[in-house]
Amino acid sequence: MTATRIMKLEDHKNAKIFRAACDCGSSDCDMHIELENDPDTWFLSLTIYKKLRWSSYWGNCNFFTEKWRRIKCSLKMLFTGYVEVEETFLMREHQIDDFVDALIEGKRQLEIERKNNDSN
Numbered sequence: 539m540t541a542t543r544i545m546k547l548e549d550h551k552n553a554k555i556f557r558a559a560c561d562c563g564s565s566d567c568d569m570h571i572e573l574e575n576d577p578d579t580w581f582l583s584l585t586i587y588k589k590l591r592w593s594s595y596w597g598n599c600n601f602f603t604e605k606w607r608r609i610k611c612s613l614k615m616l617f618t619g620y621v622e623v624e625e626t627f628l629m630r631e632h633q634i635d636d637f638v639d640a641l642i643e644g645k646r647q648l649e650i651e652r653k654n655n656d657s658n
């Protein structure tokens with residue numbers, strides 16, 4: 539089976555790790571998806587890792603606007619202790635299907651491992 543922009547990176551007994559590539563083509567947008575059986579509780583968990591960035595250069599702006607953005611962000615961090623960012627991850631229909639297939643297959647394999655552990 540070929541998958542569109544969905545790669546299995548690691549295939550452990552109790553964890554399946556995938557990389558999903560953003561449809562924009564930038565590897566900076568990739569996200570990592572980890573399906574894991576917790577070895578203590580045997581709960582199945584899904585964790586998604588995605589690098590988020592904030593940049594004062596985004597959009598059209600002049601020198602002063604760009605510096606003002608830096609100051610505003612710095613003040614927000616200074617007085618609130620955090621900054622909020624969001625980032626898009628684009629998938630088209632075929633990639634969504636492959637993403638769902640990868641999760642279903644990974645989940646099925648981990649359920650088998652969990653059942654094998656229960657019977658031991």
Ligand SMILES: [Zn+2]
Binds near residue numbers: 627628
């Ligand atoms: Zn992207």
